[in-house]
Amino acid sequence: MKIGEISLKAGAALAPMAGFTDAPCRRMAARHGASFTVSEMVSAKALTFGDKKSFRLMAHGRNDAPWGVQLFGAEPETMAQAVRLIQKVDYDFLDLNMGCPAPKITSSGAGSRLMQDPVLAGQIVRAAVQASDGRPVTVKMRLGWDNQHLTAREVALRCEEAGAVLLTVHGRSREEMYQPGIHPEEIRRVKEAVSIPVLANGDVASADDALRLLEETGCDGVMVGRAALGNPWLFEQIAAALEGKPLPPPPTLRQRMAEMRRQIEEMCEEKGEWAAMPQARSQAMHYMAGLRGAAGLRRACSGLSHFSDVDELIRRVMEENPIR
Numbered sequence: 001m002k003i004g005e006i007s008l009k010a011g012a013a014l015a016p017m018a019g020f021t022d023a024p025c026r027r028m029a030a031r032h033g034a035s036f037t038v039s040e041m042v043s044a045k046a047l048t049f050g051d052k053k054s055f056r057l058m059a060h061g062r063n064d065a066p067w068g069v070q071l072f073g074a075e076p077e078t079m080a081q082a083v084r085l086i087q088k089v090d091y092d093f094l095d096l097n098m099g100c101p102a103p104k105i106t107s108s109g110a111g112s113r114l115m116q117d118p119v120l121a122g123q124i125v126r127a128a129v130q131a132s133d134g135r136p137v138t139v140k141m142r143l144g145w146d147n148q149h150l151t152a153r154e155v156a157l158r159c160e161e162a163g164a165v166l167l168t169v170h171g172r173s174r175e176e177m178y179q180p181g182i183h184p185e186e187i188r189r190v191k192e193a194v195s196i197p198v199l200a201n202g203d204v205a206s207a208d209d210a211l212r213l214l215e216e217t218g219c220d221g222v223m224v225g226r227a228a229l230g231n232p233w234l235f236e237q238i239a240a241a242l243e244g245k246p247l248p249p250p251p252t253l254r255q256r257m258a259e260m261r262r263q264i265e266e267m268c269e270e271k272g273e274w275a276a277m278p279q280a281r282s283q284a285m286h287y288m289a290g291l292r293g294a295a296g297l298r299r300a301c302s303g304l305s306h307f308s309d310v311d312e313l314i315r316r317v318m319e320e321n322p323i324r
Helices: 023-031 044-048 052-056 076-085 111-116 118-131 152-162 184-193 207-217 233-242 253-271 273-287 294-301 308-320
Strands: 037-043 067-072 093-098 137-141 166-170 198-201 221-224
Touching: 023 037, 023 253, 037 044, 044 052, 044 067, 044 076, 067 076, 076 118, 093 111, 093 118, 111 118, 111 137, 111 152, 118 137, 118 152, 137 152, 152 166, 152 184, 166 184, 184 198, 184 207, 198 207, 207 221, 207 233, 221 233, 253 273, 253 308, 273 294, 273 308, 294 308
Parallel strands: 037 067, 067 093, 093 137, 137 166, 166 198, 198 221
Antiparallel strands: none
């Protein structure tokens, strides 16, 4: 599979997640076999205002897999201006957000609100493609605004016509947020409607989930989000399953803690301890999944203030989960 002329290895892609998929998270996913990674979403309008925080979200992007910058916005002209402003950033492709369900995003007409206006969605893609310096444009979307208006097929066709080279479809409407389960049959309708590659997204927590979703949707690949937080080994497992190879063994507890420590250390190096540690608390909580005393360990994660606290957390984890 390709994103334009960019060849991708077999495996799952890392979904963009605000507050999580910073550069250290993306590098970690790439090291473990993610086919590509995408940044946290960046406001096109904020970029045009010269917002420094928005530009920092795109820093240190290069990793072991192709990576994209995800922009959100509701105005074609603003999107085009933002795309021109980031041409000096070292990214491989541009991804446009038409799936975020957060009210603060949809209230501006962006994110999944665009699923209500297929024509505008296509215009935004066309503006980005025309402003791009040749780097390909992809789109991440939902099935629609609500279950009475499943517009993904029409939006997909508009995006393809406007020049998008790959689509990722999250299998829920905005109304459904993240519950209940996804609707693979609706993702399949999108895949059957367009000629460009389509990735299925939603509820992939194992290699078996990935294989089943591909069979149910006929898609070209899958994208993984929340299930990969604290578990980057999921990418290795999915890649092996797609290649028909035996799944690698799960990580040991020491490996899990070492990966967590490395990720947080890189966050501190790139952002500074003061900015990194509040974000590290949420990242660390995901590594506690399935451990003995997980509830208490997650509370301990919420108290991380300095990088030295990470070693104390690891000591407590090992103490409460002795290796037999």
